[in-house]
Amino acid sequence: MNNLIKGEKHDWEMVIGLEIHAQVKSNSKLFSSSSTKFGSSPNSQVSLVDAAMPGMLPVINKYCVEQAIKTGVGLNAKINNYSVFDRKNYFYADLPQGYQISQYKYPIVGEGKVTIDFKDGTSKDIRIVRLHLEQDAGKSLHDQNPSKTYVDLNRSGVALMEIVSEPDIRTPDEAGMYISKIRSILMYLDTCDGNMQEGSLRADVNISVRKPGDEYGTRCEIKNLNSIKFIKQAINYEAKRQIEILESGGTIEQNTMLFNTSTGKTRPMRNKEEAHDYRYFPDPDLLPLEISKEEIGKIKSSIPELPDELKNKFIETYELSNYDASVLTAEKQTSDYFNETINSDPELKNHAKIVVNWITSELFSLLNKNNQDLNNSPVSPENLGQLIKLISTNEISGKIAKDVLEDMFSSGKTARQIVDEKGLQQVTDQGEIAKVIDEVIAENTKMVEQYLAGKDKLLGFFVGQAMKLTKGKANPKMLNDILKQKLNKKN
């Protein structure tokens, strides 16, 4: 696979690493008991600790620690028995303590890896450097008043997991696949709701470019991207920007960048000289986190089947391709739906590939068109199973089935009901089909002559005419066979 981008002078390779900030799924904050509910009225979920009142002290939320450990296990990572909370000191209006409690030298989770799967059946490991727990900041609202900034501290103190990758990513697509995979794992584990729109999952992207084989170039960091689309756009823009500078003889300054979603451009936020000195030091209000092997073992044993395990199971059990299986397992709701569908009738196990296609192409496109989610699909897995059974037993054709599915989607009826009501059963009676074909041949004598003279393409025309007469219900294979037979006899 060629991952290089063409410059004016030669080819360039992107080197990309991601820092993903995933909000821990937890009812209360990392160091206080305030609610984490999204979208509540400003400053309604702020405890004395969150507002950094004098004399207030943080107390670790054990559930958040368990969630981080779970996530570490899901990322095939080393869980550290000993980790330390540090203070990252800087001033900002929505940072009430004047420091963020984070983990610096001793994170709770160490090295791990995740696998991304490509369409061509290949896959690639992206290494994880670490995962650590930290507090989120509040929000500064600059658009409420022309001369004032308001601060909403509802998010202040909410637990985040920062997942840092090695710079193993080489293309915007890989970056997208990587974050999708992380999101998928977190959602399977139920440790993050994965909602990128609400900011539950966002990423900082580190990117540099180099001539293939060279050392890493100077990198820039693009802050706070909250959609896969923006991540790809930002990477593309930033890579081009860097290449243009380098090709015109310039050098890259190590900057922190912001991405403007409406212009699609990055711009510098601060450079290396302006970079903060965060003065990290261990938070004296908190004891180091010590987690026993037993505790880790207990959490490990509580972990559900993860996408990669499930993927391998699907490949083995149903002989699916790596790619099909990875699409199916990317989201838990999809694999759940697939499982329910295929288990709704013992027959379907032999038609797994068809089941996958009907879910990932037909049903997904209907859901997309109607702006709906698989979780509340109007077509239940059982009903889809029934439809596929009708196809696999030749009761209806695949083409008719598409119409039936649309009908099911809008009416909520079962496939059986619709097929019976509308009389859509496939015509499999040889005599009946032969009769129709005779009619078509009789009505199109000129065409038949042309066909026999060698214009093979006309076969499709005859099929179409015959289908029209049967209202699409003729079994396509039988129709084809009989038609060929009859035409050949004329020869």
Added chain:
Amino acid sequence: MSKSSLKQTLKDLDTKKISIRELNQDYLKRIKENENLNVFIHFSEDNVLKQIDNLENDNSAKKLKGIPIAIKDLFCTKSMPTTAASKILENFNPTYESFVTQKLLDEGSIFVGKTNLDEFAMGSATNTSFFGNTINPLSKENKPLAPGGSSGGSAAAVAADLCLGATGTDTGGSIRQPASFCGVVGIKPTYGLCSRWGIAAFASSLDQAGIFSHNVEDASILLQSIVGFDQRDSTSAKVDIPNYFENLDDDLNGKTVGIPKEYSIDGTPMEISQIWEDAIKVLEKKGVKIKNISLPHTKYALPTYYIIAPAEASSNLARYDGVKYGFRSEEIDSLDEMYENTRAQGFGREVKRRILIGTYVLSAGYYDAYYLKAQKVRKLIADDFNKAFKECDFIVTPTAPSAAFPLNEKQNDPIKMYLNDVFTVPASLAGLPGISIPFGKDKNNLPLGIQILGKHFDEQQVFNAAVSLERSYE
């Protein structure tokens, strides 16, 4: 002036020899007579009278019912403002009650007021307060003396008999040194014994609440009422706590006292060395084995402390930024200016000095040389004590290198001021309990203090040694 003790007062209240109202009227009168000492940042007679009214209507039995207590103005209190002696919190009214003060309220004590301190507890003379100096009640006419610090207001309140006890906090000696200067008893318990919840933080790994009182018995009663595990403070300790007062035992026969040679420092006044020797002699007479011990890293304690404490302070005080509560400068054109002007105008010189030191020692390129090294030395200092305590039951040293000095004497020399903590800081770094009791006087008839240090959570031994020395001195 003969001061009644807490123990005696509790008896008198119990036998109805005196009423809660009479008792507190007496203290109110003295508080008003001594306004010139500037002991209180906040005092409201109405507030005290209201508390008396409430207690008179309260029939439940409480251990400190009606006892007038002064509260260092670093403890957040619902019924009174809390300033930390800083302009930046000048008008701050907490909506919450600190763990320690809540316990005292639960026992039925009456808060007579909030006492003066060095701004954010940074100082050794109660002269960095935004609300002015506190004057040591033992001062002679026209020669005002410093009460020590940072808990100088609380120490002075007890010394002037404006209350039967007071709370303090001790980070590097802020209870023991003013107790010594004012001739009262002051105990800093083991780090973790009293919850820090609701105490404006100076240096989190060192801050510890404690008690001032007229005598050791009173201290044992008062300390009992403020200790205990608190899940809201992750550094709070879950330990069994004996009844200090009931277990007080002045028989030290067979015990071993450690005398650290490193506490003999050149330039220490003769009188200080003298009372130290006197104390050792008294103990010897009581059958205590004298053991010369070595705490070899003592000389590094002060520099270590003055790296760690400011480092933590620089971060702890970042929350005072003018955004959420407290003082905000009027002169602001940008967010950065708001921070700069609010903190420039809201903090005093000493606080700013320590924030700068703390910021420096934590900054990139200096962290390893200062903060990290200081943490390592801190460990060595703690190890010194651990070793020493294998050979002795408690340690006796002077509390401070001098008696109370004239107000403003060391105002412009921070290093000299920092030297006040030389005997108190090592135990703070090791998290050990320490008490200062009055023991002898200098040539100007000013009190001097003896410090007794104990093993972690062995406050009982500290009290026992203290009460024994105290009784022999009386």
